[in-house]
Amino acid sequence: MASGKRIMLVTGANTGIGYDTALFLARADSHNHVIVSARNEQRGLDALKKLQAMKLKGTLSFQKLDIASDESIFTAVKEIEAKFDKLDVLVNNAGIFVTGPTTRAAMRKTFEVNVYGPVILTDALAPLLKKSNDPRIINVSSGLGSIGARLDSTDAYYHNPGEAYRMSKAALNMASANQKYNYREKNFKIWSYCPGFVITDIGLGDSAQREDSRKKKREAGAESSETSAQGVLDIVEGKRDAEMDLFVQRYGKTWPW
Numbered sequence: 001m002a003s004g005k006r007i008m009l010v011t012g013a014n015t016g017i018g019y020d021t022a023l024f025l026a027r028a029d030s031h032n033h034v035i036v037s038a039r040n041e042q043r044g045l046d047a048l049k050k051l052q053a054m055k056l057k058g059t060l061s062f063q064k065l066d067i068a069s070d071e072s073i074f075t076a077v078k079e080i081e082a083k084f085d086k087l088d089v090l091v092n093n094a095g096i097f098v099t100g101p102t103t104r105a106a107m108r109k110t111f112e113v114n115v116y117g118p119v120i121l122t123d124a125l126a127p128l129l130k131k132s133n134d135p136r137i138i139n140v141s142s143g144l145g146s147i148g149a150r151l152d153s154t155d156a157y158y159h160n161p162g163e164a165y166r167m168s169k170a171a172l173n174m175a176s177a178n179q180k181y182n183y184r185e186k187n188f189k190i191w192s193y194c195p196g197f198v199i200t201d202i203g204l205g206d207s208a209q210r211e212d213s214r215k216k217k218r219e220a221g222a223e224s225s226e227t228s229a230q231g232v233l234d235i236v237e238g239k240r241d242a243e244m245d246l247f248v249q250r251y252g253k254t255w256p257w
Helices: 016-028 041-052 070-083 103-129 163-181 209-221 226-238
Strands: 004-010 032-037 059-064 089-092 137-141 191-193
Touching: 004 016, 016 032, 016 041, 016 059, 016 089, 016 226, 032 041, 041 059, 059 070, 070 103, 089 103, 103 137, 103 163, 137 163, 137 226, 163 191, 191 226
Parallel strands: 004 032, 004 089, 032 059, 089 137, 137 191
Antiparallel strands: none
């Protein structure tokens, strides 16, 4: 693809925050090309078809990618390299929330997707990102990964469960800090970004369970995942460049590390 396009990859883009992020990025500018990635090829292609039907300003394509699999990561990177001369924006959005007891298996599964995958994918894509004049990495974290907030008994989410998820997002924040160090000489701009309490299907099973969860989230004050996508767009468009060393939220807010 011609280098005049700004190439962006969004992981886990077939639903929720990832889908809305792909929508907002492709809608924002005709120079944006968004790679919609998903581990399930059919669901990813269905999402791509739905987005393309909207006749957005930018262009889109699909890339099969399971960030829990090194083989899938390296295959995807080779395919992206074959199609594009660079990568300008990487949104590490894909994530999971494993419910139930904090067992070794639950922690391993959570870290495979929420930590190991984004780290390995980012390093594998680094050569393409280095070819960009403005490489940006957005690691989609969570306020539940804030150690400072976890120690604050007045925090609104103090009693929320999800120990494996909390630990994985704290680890992802450290990964962001490591990336800032590792790529400090290449002008990379890197963020840990909390998308907020929004309605998604993360960690849920069948359709009945998902609908019940959506209802409960709405009643608890959850917002649309479009607000999360707007936060990503603000970062991509440079509106929060002065806050790269902060743990940023939507609406110009931040979390303590």
